[in-house]
Amino acid sequence: MIKTGHLGKYEVFALVVISAVADMFLSVPQGFSIYGASAAWMIPFLSMIFCLGIWQMIVPVLAKRRNKDIMSLTEQYLGKWGTATAVLVVAVMLLVDTASTLRIFTETVVATVLPKTPISVVAVPFLLVLIYYAYWGIEGISRVSWFLMPWLLLGVALLLVLNINWINLEYIFPLWGQGFTKLMWSGWFATGVFKNILFISFLSSLLRQPEDVRKIGFWSIITVGTAYTLVTLAFIMVFSPEAAMRSHFPLYQLGRLIYIGRFIQRLEAGFIFIWAAMALIELAFELWLLTYLTGWVFRMPVNRPLVFPFAAMIYAMSFLARNFSEMLVINSQILLKWKWVIDIVLPLLVLLWVRFRSGKGERDHEQTAQVT
Amino acid sequence: MSKLRKLLSMVLVLMLVLPITGCYDLMELEGMAFIVSLGIDKAPENMIDVTARIAVPRKLSAGPGGGGGGGGKDEVVGGAKPVTVRAHTVLEALNLLNTSVERRVSLIHLANIVIGESLAKEGVLEYLRPLTRYREFRRTIVVFIAPGNVREIYESNKPLLEQSITRWTESLTDVNRHTGLSAMQKLHDFISSIEAYNEDAIASVLAVNEKVKEQTKQEKKGSEGQRIDADGKPNFNPGEVERLGGNPLEFLGTAVFHQDRLVTYLDGIDTRMLLTIRGELLRTQMDFPDPINKDRYVNLEIKHARKPIIKVDLKKRPIKVRIEESLEADLNGVQRPTDYSRPDRIRLLEKSVSERLKNRQEKLVSRIFHEYQADPFDIMKRTRNQFRTYQDLKSFDFRKVLKDAEITVDVKLNIRRIGIQLSPIESH
Numbered sequence: 061m062i063k064t065g066h067l068g069k070y071e072v073f074a075l076v077v078i079s080a081v082a083d084m085f086l087s088v089p090q091g092f093s094i095y096g097a098s099a100a101w102m103i104p105f106l107s108m109i110f111c112l113g114i115w116q117m118i119v120p121v122l123a124k125r126r127n128k129d130i131m132s133l134t135e136q137y138l139g140k141w142g143t144a145t146a147v148l149v150v151a152v153m154l155l156v157d158t159a160s161t162l163r164i165f166t167e168t169v170v171a172t173v174l175p176k177t178p179i180s181v182v183a184v185p186f187l188l189v190l191i192y193y194a195y196w197g198i199e200g201i202s203r204v205s206w207f208l209m210p211w212l213l214l215g216v217a218l219l220l221v222l223n224i225n226w227i228n229l230e231y232i233f234p235l236w237g238q239g240f241t242k243l244m245w246s247g248w249f250a251t252g253v254f255k256n257i258l259f260i261s262f263l264s265s266l267l268r269q270p271e272d273v274r275k276i277g278f279w280s281i282i283t284v285g286t287a288y289t290l291v292t293l294a295f296i297m298v299f300s301p302e303a304a305m306r307s308h309f310p311l312y313q314l315g316r317l318i319y320i321g322r323f324i325q326r327l328e329a330g331f332i333f334i335w336a337a338m339a340l341i342e343l344a345f346e347l348w349l350l351t352y353l354t355g356w357v358f359r360m361p362v363n364r365p366l367v368f369p370f371a372a373m374i375y376a377m378s379f380l381a382r383n384f385s386e387m388l389v390i391n392s393q394i395l396l397k398w399k400w401v402i403d404i405v406l407p408l409l410v411l412l413w414v415r416f417r418s419g420k421g422e423r424d425h426e427q428t429a430q431v432t
Numbered sequence: 433m434s435k436l437r438k439l440l441s442m443v444l445v446l447m448l449v450l451p452i453t454g455c456y457d458l459m460e461l462e463g464m465a466f467i468v469s470l471g472i473d474k475a476p477e478n479m480i481d482v483t484a485r486i487a488v489p490r491k492l493s494a495g496p497g498g499g500g501g502g503g504g505k506d507e508v509v510g511g512a513k514p515v516t517v518r519a520h521t522v523l524e525a526l527n528l529l530n531t532s533v534e535r536r537v538s539l540i541h542l543a544n545i546v547i548g549e550s551l552a553k554e555g556v557l558e559y560l561r562p563l564t565r566y567r568e569f570r571r572t573i574v575v576f577i578a579p580g581n582v583r584e585i586y587e588s589n590k591p592l593l594e595q596s597i598t599r600w601t602e603s604l605t606d607v608n609r610h611t612g613l614s615a616m617q618k619l620h621d622f623i624s625s626i627e628a629y630n631e632d633a634i635a636s637v638l639a640v641n642e643k644v645k646e647q648t649k650q651e652k653k654g655s656e657g658q659r660i661d662a663d664g665k666p667n668f669n670p671g672e673v674e675r676l677g678g679n680p681l682e683f684l685g686t687a688v689f690h691q692d693r694l695v696t697y698l699d700g701i702d703t704r705m706l707l708t709i710r711g712e713l714l715r716t717q718m719d720f721p722d723p724i725n726k727d728r729y730v731n732l733e734i735k736h737a738r739k740p741i742i743k744v745d746l747k748k749r750p751i752k753v754r755i756e757e758s759l760e761a762d763l764n765g766v767q768r769p770t771d772y773s774r775p776d777r778i779r780l781l782e783k784s785v786s787e788r789l790k791n792r793q794e795k796l797v798s799r800i801f802h803e804y805q806a807d808p809f810d811i812m813k814r815t816r817n818q819f820r821t822y823q824d825l826k827s828f829d830f831r832k833v834l835k836d837a838e839i840t841v842d843v844k845l846n847i848r849r850i851g852i853q854l855s856p857i858e859s860h
Binding site for chain 1: 444447448456457567570571572602618620621623624627628629813814816817819820821822823824825
């Protein structure tokens with residue numbers, strides 16, 4: 061059993077929220093625009109509603125059992141091999157997701173602010189910081205998240221407000237975008253961006269007060285859903301849905317557009333810090349989680365030795381795509397479209413199974429007690 | 433902490449700190465040539481002539497008369513004299529510029545882009561597409577359309593006050609908000625209107641007033657006694673304002689686009705009508721014929737009381753467009769001693785001005801809709817909410833319905849104030 065410290069509810073909340081919303085700086089809002097057109101903003105909103113429903117179904121399993129996370133619960137009812145397979149599937153998804161985000165982040169930095177810098181010069185120091193955070197563990201990452209979250213969210217809100225002079229309300233019409241049915245499906249597919257549900261399922265046993273898991277899940281889903289909805293709404297109202305489908309750096313583009321008179325303009329450099337800080341927290345946490353899950357599957361006493369090899373794997377995998385466009389296609393066509401299977405359906409099925417089995421067990425136990 | 437650990441930490445910190453300096457992307461200000469205005473004009477065989485005005489900070493700070501080798505204000509407006517190169521693309525032109533400009537040219541401080549009429553008539557997107565992808569290019573720059581030769585625009589520009597082109601561009605935006613004689617558009621709005629369904633782009637016009645240019649030349653030669661033509665009348669067409677002196681370059685009128693192609697120009701008055709329909713008219717002073725005293729004028733300062741309400745019935749054929757405007761005005765000037773403080777006369781004036789605005793706007797919208805199937809008024813943009821899905825919007829041929837659209841404009845004008853004098857001054 062890997063020994064880690066305990067986490068406070070606010071720290072976990074901040075950590076899972078930042079890890080889930082960091083992708084809004086990359087191509088996720090563009091993906092929503094492609095699938096939803098003028099109704100793109102409804103996609104994360106619908107996803108939020110779906111996720112709240114899912115959370116209501118699975119949270120009793122986590123909240124009722126002290127010091128149990130999804131892995132230990134699954135092992136109890138699904139067996140050692142079944143659990144190991146499920147956890148490794150999640151680990152592989154995390155590996156691919158982290159590698160993809162790292163590549164998109166570094167490519168975006170090179171394309172926008174450091175055009176002459178070789179990509180490795182951006183990626184290697186960034187990776188070293190990730191390694192540093194992941195090596196020192198979840199407690200440090202979560203505290204940094206809690207410390208930075210208000211400032212980061214305030215920065216994003218400011219970015220949206222400062223674009224108010226470009227907003228066109230007409231661009232949110234036609235109201236149903238690509239059609240109601242497509243919108244509902246897109247809303248379901250986009251539940252994959254609510255990684256916070258999966259993350260909370262893994263972190264629940266580390267909470268000081270396990271019953272806090274209910275509130276953390278609920279409020280993190282609301283926060284993530286609201287953030288994506290507002291960013292996508294601003295994005296399509298400023299750029300028009302037609303243009304939003306063609307722009308893969310939404311928040312950077314919004315940052316460049318800020319122009320409120322002579323003195324308030326050219327502020328995008330400030331927002332790059334917000335973007336980098338969020339990406340750092342997201343990727344450091346995912347790297348740590350990757351090692352934690354792998355260590356757990358293989359019954360390792362510590363996960364630290366895995367940080368370096370996994371970081372090397374992430375670095376190598378991030379360069380598998382031949383170019384940025386290929387990476388964007390992988391991200392929008394595969395990850396954004398199918399991540400929900402791992403992020404949502406897997407914890408949903410597993411925890412529902414646990415709930416069903418444990419309920420049956422309790423009923424059997426009660427019947428046996430009555431007979432005797 | 434062991435020594436090895438300390439050493440490793442130091443190495444790590446150094447490795448992380450050094451790249452923060454960003455030396456790879458080092459840009460020394462002294463090594464840069466900042467283009468503040470960029471002109472694109474058509475050249476033979478699908479080539480373009482790109483004209484750049486480069487900022488020379490030393491000359492800008494030296495004030496009138498120029499500093500250190502400058503030829504005075506006439507030559508150094510906004511920095512160096514314009515440089516023109518011929519190329520296939522704008523980015524190639526920037527490279528070619530560097531064959532004669534000794535510092536690396538950069539667009540990061542670009543304030544405006546001037547597009548020549550001949551090129552604009554063929555379509556501007558071909559030339560703007562590469563720029564919008566280029567990281568140095570911002571969508572917050574102002575777009576101008578130039579009837580005639582773009583280089584001539586640069587050479588004729590002799591601002592009365594501003595030395596910096598950036599400042600000059602900002603001042604023009606401010607001035608035009610005040611006069612309503614030109615519809616200044618930032619590139620973001622311009623491109624968004626081209627990209628979005630049911631919309632068309634507009635841009636402000638920069639035109640050389642040949643009479644003023646000639647007069648300036650004559651003055652340089654020493655000849656005096658220039659006068660405005662005896663039969664000259666107030667003119668609101670770009671490049672044709674009846675005047676003497678001032679900047680030979682005029683910022684007046686609006687270029688109207690159909691998709692990405694320039695189709696027509698609006699004069700200053702029609703530009704005001706355009707802004708009124710779009711709901712973008714700020715407090716603007718306009719002259720109207722006096723309804724009581726023929727051949728005399730009254731001046732009103734008009735603004736929106738509310739945003740115009742635009743109703744479009746897309747189900748009918750021809751489609752019916754109804755524009756309801758609610759305007760407020762202050763009476764600024766009356767030439768004759770007619771007492772417009774009397775309520776009946778105010779009502780008469782309101783009616784006369786409303787009629788005039790209504791007729792002019794109906795005529796304008798009908799002309800642009802029927803002749804050019806273009807919508808610079810953002811009328812059809814406001815019909816997006818009538819479509820249920822995006823597919824419906826995409827498949828709707830809005831240009832087809834513009835051909836015979838029926839336009840009705842209803843203007844409600846309320847003259848709220850009558851200036852700082854009640855009854856007019858009279859001579860006895």
